[in-house]
Amino acid sequence: MAMVSSRLVFLFSICILISQAFAQQRYFLYYNCSDNGNYTSNSTYKANLNRVLYSLSSNTEIDYGFYNFSYGKSPDQVYSIGLCRGDVNPDICLSCLKNATNLLTLLCPTQKEAIGGFDYCLLRYSFRDIFGIMVGSPAFVMRNVDNVSSNYEQFRQDLTTLLGSQISQAAAGGSLRKFAVGNTTAPDSQTLYSLAQCTPDLSVQDCRDCLNRTATELLPNCCDGRQGGRVVRPSCNLRYEIYLFYNATADKASSPSLSPPPPPVPSVSPPASNNTPAAKGKESNKSRIVIIVVPIISFVVLIIISFCIFLRVRKPREKPQSESVDEIRSVESLQLGFGTIKVATDDFSDANKLGQGGFGVVYKGKLSDGQVIAVKRLSKNLGQGDLEFKNEVLLVAKLQHRNLVRLLGFCLEGIERLLIYEFMPNGSLxxxxxxxxxxxxxxxxxxxxxxxxxxxxxxxxxxxxxxxxxxxxxxxxxxxxxxxxxxxxxxxxxxxxxxxxxxxxxxxxxxxxxxxxxxxxxxxxxxxxxxxxxxxxxxxxxxxxxxxxxxxxxxxxxxxxxxxxxxxxxxxxxxxxxxxxxxxxxxxxxxxxxxxxxxxxxxxxxxxxxxxxxxxxxxxxxxxxxxxxxxxxxxxxxxxxxxxxxxxxxxxxxxxxxxxxxxxxxxxxxxxxxxxxxx
Incomplete structure (x- = not known):
């Protein structure tokens, strides 16, 4: 039963996140969970990962779409990279990275290395240093289902020229952005659009090498003769289409300030598994490319959303009542008798007095089980009622962290209000x-x-x-x-x-x-x-x-x-x-x-x-x-x-x-x- 329940919770989380991504037009296209190392849910690595991913997806001071943060110390140090498409504004960028963070940690719940992304962003984290290092795998490839209708050789020549130009322009970018988009005229009066991007921590040569290898090795294998295709690698990505898929002002503005237009209905599909670079080698078992086609699955998504809402609201009245009872019990379990504290402090003797502040006097005490405590005897003129005092106790009791003084209990009898804390033998800083x-x-x-x-x-x-x-x-x-x-x-x-x-x-x-x-x-x-x-x-x-x-x-x-x-x-x-x-x-x-x-x-x-x-x-x-x-x-x-x-x-x-x-x-x-x- 417990296993079924945990699976339901997992599926519930996935459906909520996917429905949110769908509603925000963030198509989750690819992810890979590496087998290079695992962590447990209560490990230091997990805590460090949560911290660095939160910082990455909530940083509002960076507006150029590239985030590289690390946190912790070896062997539990976490390195992370977030890269948004260069034509995406900061708000959409952070929203995309937040969605990627939520989904990737659910899909790769124990792996120390993972990579994944949407149309607008890529997220990657690892226990190894990944900053400034060109990495080519895993590679995710996607292709348009439609073939070039005529004059294939001219189409390929125009594409090669366009990609070469974009690769040079992207590689020449600065330390904040290595991104280029452009277009050219293709056969049959078509317009061919392309995009090239590297993580900006790469050198000019590494960026050029990554994109050139992508254009000459991976892209032809997956997409030769197709009207569109893309390859996403950890350090670079390349894409072309015969329709406009990026913000048209991106190649004219020095820094994008507009949101990209909603993408057209995706008509790309993953290539056959024997032609997919991501499907080869050690990491192939957990590489996934998920294509969301709006007209086909919209009805299914509506069902999923409805089911999620049903799960959320099925028992709305029981939870508040349960929480209220638990909180009352939690407070009452911390309450100690005034006589107990009076004995522990030797009737609040001056010999046990530790200090005095505006709220009252603090005494050292010792309980019958030998535990040493610090007792704050609050002033009698604070004007605080019993309910307010209990609420304050409940608030402090909920704060559980190794760098916060721990509340052990309280006493509320008549006009006496006492707070009992863990004793700190070395006093104050x-x-x-x-x-x-x-x-x-x-x-x-x-x-x-x-x-x-x-x-x-x-x-x-x-x-x-x-x-x-x-x-x-x-x-x-x-x-x-x-x-x-x-x-x-x-x-x-x-x-x-x-x-x-x-x-x-x-x-x-x-x-x-x-x-x-x-x-x-x-x-x-x-x-x-x-x-x-x-x-x-x-x-x-x-x-x-x-x-x-x-x-x-x-x-x-x-x-x-x-x-x-x-x-x-x-x-x-x-x-x-x-x-x-x-x-x-x-x-x-x-x-x-x-x-x-x-x-x-x-x-x-x-x-x-x-x-x-x-x-x-x-x-x-x-x-x-x-x-x-x-x-x-x-x-x-x-x-x-x-x-x-x-x-x-x-x-x-x-x-x-x-x-x-x-x-x-x-x-x-x-x-x-x-x-x-x-x-």
Whole structure:
């Protein structure tokens, strides 16, 4: 029964994806699942593959149709290439790649190498480096079912001349695009159209060789005497037809900005298996060419879509009820008695006090089974009802990631509200990087790992969890360290829940920690995933420099860390920014992290990278980093003197009074504590 159910789920997924591709005129033409290696569903390779394919199909910063990303470390590193037809606009390109990603991973569910594509795009991934390397197989060939009606020799001569011209033009393209289209007059007053394209990471010679071999070896074998044909290879593709199949403006415009016209009814068919290059050799068993002919299968597709809809809506009332019951049970299973926690903390004794923040006091405790815990005893004037408190608990309990502090339970009795977290024995990150003695324990390798782990935790909050969470208070004191110095993001008291398709919001009640706040949030109450990225950038620069992003004396001037970092970056004096204890670290990695940090703290929200891009930058040196623009400066601008930040209730009102010389020290923070005063 379980096997039947899993097969139904698989077929259901396939029919939905095919119906979506059909509706969007994306004809899935070919795919190949290589036998060179397999992975399991819970493996590191699978996780890396998901990450790199998501980044490839969601990158909106690239507009030239070529994507090459890698992620992870050997032997689980994943390399991926996405190539869109050169006449396709970016929106259609990304939509096509997304469809290809969904289908290819379903059709090749365990293979480490796969390739597939639609009319408009090609997708390829592998565990081996595939960048800048010409690869000719597997080759997919398709031909028009109609023969050349007359004057075959003249047709072939005209085709040879046209393809030669397009091959030279495509090979001469730049590093962003190697693509050419054109036409010529053929016998019987026909117009012959052709297209040639290479992945732009190939050299001029490799591109020319790939296309020439395709034109002289593969294309004649499949399509000699036919009115049209195409060959798709991993590194290049070639096609000709007697009808216009590409955007007519593509050979006139320097960069395509129009969508290609809907293709005519495909009249191509795969050649006989004994003439198909893709059907030869080791990889032949899993190579497929699927031709979708609209008039023939439209009725079948409608049936499939109807069946899919039926499966979706057959039991609409049972699922919400089941989920609701499961969530209630999940919350209740986390609830602990107040007496249990009172005993564990020795009646909340001062000896067990770890720290105090705006939300309450944190205590160290020990349960009867010997488990050490951190207990946050929330302030009694938060004005939060029982239902709201349980909803917050449920939200935090759902966040399960190795770089997030784990919620173990809660207590709700009378006016008492307690949150029980895993205990982090090494306290918070700020106790190390800002301490002149303890910072020596964090060499560069450790700091680099901490930066990467924080980025992955933030990526989970922004994109990988069931919910999209904006933390709004990411800072060094909210990064806790376990016994092995692994970082975990803590304190979600200020977090905001977004819809999955929501990107930004506004508030008149600003909360957070001054110095880590993005300028658009501090000044206008505008927050988004990019405001968390800003805070991450500040944190990266703090980890590298050992300096707080607060006013400090630099010679005769008072500066903040961002202005200091920017000035030294512009002058090329990076050594001034690096903690002296890191002199033995990798200069290349340190400079790259400074570069990434400056990209994150740019004043312009639009040019800041997403955290997904940051993770890729940290893990792949094949990605060229853009030049950062000037960051937002605070401390040297004079605007900080009388900033008033109104909290979300009376206990969260924050006011900066640096003009009077007052300062707020970081609290001792070995558990999840919210520090509400600006620094």
């Amino acid at each position: 700020d106790h190390f990087i800002f301490d002149p003695i303890k910072r020596a324990k964090l060499d560069w390798a450790r700091r680099y790992k901490i930066i990467g782990d924080i980025a992955r935790g933030l990526l989970y909050l922004h994109e990988d969890s069931r919910l999209r969470i904006i933390h709004r208070d990411l800072k060094a004191s909210n990064i806790l360290l376990d016994s092995e110095m692994n970082p975990k993001i803590s304190d979600f008291g200020m977090a905001r829940l977004f819809e999955l398709d929501q990107s930004a919001d506004n508030t008149s009640r600003i909360v957070g920690t001054y110095g880590y706040m993005a300028p658009e949030y501090a000044m206008h109450g505008q927050f988004s995933v990019k405001s968390d990225v800003f805070s991450f950038g500040v944190l990266v620069l703090e980890i590298i420099s050992g300096k707080k992003n607060s006013s400090f004396r630099n010679g005769e001037n008072m500066e903040d860390l961002l202005s200091y970092a920017w000035k030294n970056w512009k002058q090329g004096i990076i050594s001034n920014l690096v903690d002296p204890t890191l002199k033995a670290g990798s200069t290349t990695e340190i400079m790259r992290c400074i570069h990434i940090g400056l990209l994150c703290v740019q004043d312009n929200v639009a040019v800041r990278p997403t955290i997904a891009s940051v993770v890729l930058m940290l893990n792949s040196y094949s990605i060229t980093l853009p030049i950062p623009l000037e960051p937002a400066f605070f401390m040297n601008s004079g605007i900080e003197s009388n900033i008033h930040l109104q909290g979300e209730n009376d206990s969260r009102v924050m006011e900066s009074n640096q003009s009077k010389g007052s300062s707020v020290q970081a609290s001792i923070n070995e558990a999840s504590i919210t520090e509400l005063s600006p620094r």
